[in-house]
Amino acid sequence: MTRATYRFRAHALTADETAEADPTLYAMECKGCGQSSDGAEEAKDGTEWAADHFKANPSHPTYREHIARSYRFEPREWL
Numbered sequence: 001m002t003r004a005t006y007r008f009r010a011h012a013l014t015a016d017e018t019a020e021a022d023p024t025l026y027a028m029e030c031k032g033c034g035q036s037s038d039g040a041e042e043a044k045d046g047t048e049w050a051a052d053h054f055k056a057n058p059s060h061p062t063y064r065e066h067i068a069r070s071y072r073f074e075p076r077e078w079l
């Protein structure tokens with residue numbers, strides 16, 4: 001019978017700011033009808049879309065912001 005030895009390492013989940021990470025995208029969704037902006041790297045693009053959407057649809061005053069941000073586990077100390 002053989003015995004295996006394992007080592008464990010702690011990891012921390014952090015926002016991925018490496019070059020290969022996907023860019024953070026911001027989009028705004030109308031809660032009244034479900035339409036949404038395309039998603040952009042600038043959050044103000046979504047708020048501008050919401051302002052235009054509200055002007056065209058005054059009965060749609062509520063919105064939900066969606067933020068897509070990449071995360072990755074980074075190795076920490078060996079346990």
Ligand SMILES: [Zn+2]
Nearest residue numbers: 030032033060
């Ligand atoms: Zn709407």
